Amino acid sequence: MKQFLVFALLLITILAFGQTRTTGSMNRWSAEKANAWYAKEPFLVGANYAPANAINELEMFQADTFDPALIDKELAMAEGLGMNTMRVFLHDLLWQDAEGFKKRLDQFLSICAKHKIRPMLVLFDSCWDPYPKLGKQHEPVPGIHNSGWMQSPGADALSDVSQYPRLEAYVKGVVGAFKNDRRILAWDLWNEPDNANDNSYGQNHTIKTELPKERKIAIITNLLPQVFQWVRAAGASQPLTSGVWIYRGPEDWANSAKWSPMEKVQFDNSDIITFHQYSNPAELEKIIPVLQKMGRPVICTEYMARGVNSKFQTHLPIAKQAKVGMINWGFVAGKTQTFLPWDSWQKPYVSGREPAIWFHEVFKQDGTPVDPAEVAAIRQATGK
Incomplete structure (x- = not known):
């Protein structure tokens, strides 16, 4: 029985892998169009x-909590640093109040525009x-x-194909409402789609609530090309992307034969190439x-974790010289608590103590910089 299940999962993945060329890549921007778009961006x-x-x-x-x-x-504060974009996460459940959500998102985009910021959603x-x-x-916690x-979507929706029309309605609804909105930089369709949260909710943690890893990845490998098509069908005028993140080494992303099925979906369908780099x-x-050899614009949509030597002072000059956009994780410390390291899931930073080195964030909650030298580095990179 176990061998049959493994085979079935493998078959699903192979089918999804093959589908991307016939379905997912239709109407993808040409490299010329993507590069012409990027040439106009700062x-x-x-x-x-x-x-x-x-x-x-x-x-x-x-x-009740939109502020x-x-x-x-x-x-x-971001404008004061010269930041000109933000990466902002939406959620399919918000579409249950579709009109209210669209109104609040429009208000958010107006605030962004006031501060000369065009977000990636x-x-x-x-x-x-x-x-x-x-x-x-x-x-x-x-x-x-x-x-x-x-x-x-959550595990229940991923596991239930009867909910996929609801997911499609969300995607087409929110993209359709803002498809020609110049306040939006780009659409990021799925963050870290093959992340199984091994060390938090997944296979390596004490309390496991995740879907089985192979099953989750197989489902999303099949679903992500459809999401690209939903967004294109909604008429998005902004570029589309889904960023690769499981960094094994340059030789793996350089050789398409070494791409995972999910990476192939992402690379073959994205108008612009995005990636994560905590190193x-x-x-x-x-x-x-x-990544630039793929002939398309390249943007790093996650970086800056002090504990793994990913920093503003080192990374921004490299990226600026190469004209690779840089979007760090975290801005003002708050309820997400992402100033704490990833290993806090194994060893919580309790008793009111802070980690010796803050992991993410630019500012503390009182508005003071975590490190004034970092603020100077950001301003130097942006020319503010």
Whole structure:
């Protein structure tokens, strides 16, 4: 029985792998169109953003907790650094209040425009809690990084094909409403789609609530090409992407024969190439030319984790010289608690102590920089 299940999962993955060329890549931007779009953009610098009072994307955008005043205050801080983009996560459950959500998203985009920021909007996300629920969100778990962030779609929706029309309605609805909106930089269709949260909700943690790893990856490998088609069918005028993130070394992304089925879906369908890089500057210098050989614009949509030597001072000059946009994780410390390292899931930073080195964030919650030298480095890179 076990061998049969493994074979079935493999067959699903192979079918998904083959489908991308006939379905997913239709109407993809040409490299020429993508490069012409990028040539008009400045050096893109920003952060993955959620306001300090939001534990997740639901709390950011639900009617009861949406806080435009705080967003305005924090994005003014970003403008002061010369940041010109933000990567912002949406959620499929927000579409249950479609008109209200569109109104709040429009208000958010107006605040962004006020501060000369054009965000990249993320539609789906495979990271953290697999069982999202609308309504009041729980308080942060003391000492743990991203203790309340929610996957979109959750495990129940991924496992139930009868919910896929609801997911399609969300994608087409939100993209269709803003398909020609110049305030939006790009659409990131799925964050880390093959992330099985091994060390938090997945196979290596004490309490396991994730879908089985192989099953989850097989489902999304099949679903992601459809999501690309939903967005294209909705008429998006902005470029589309889904970023690769499982960094094994430059030789793996350089050789298409070594791409995983999911990476093939992402590389073959994205108008612009995006990637995550939580590693030292030497590794960044190695990977940029590999990705640029694909002939499309390249943007790093996650970096900057001090504990693994991924920093503003080292990475921004490298990226600026190569004209690779850079979007770090975290902006103002708050309820996400992403100033705590990933290993807090194994060893929570309790008793009110802070880690010796803050992992993410540019600013503390009182608005002071975590490190003034970093703020200077960002301003130097942006020319502010």
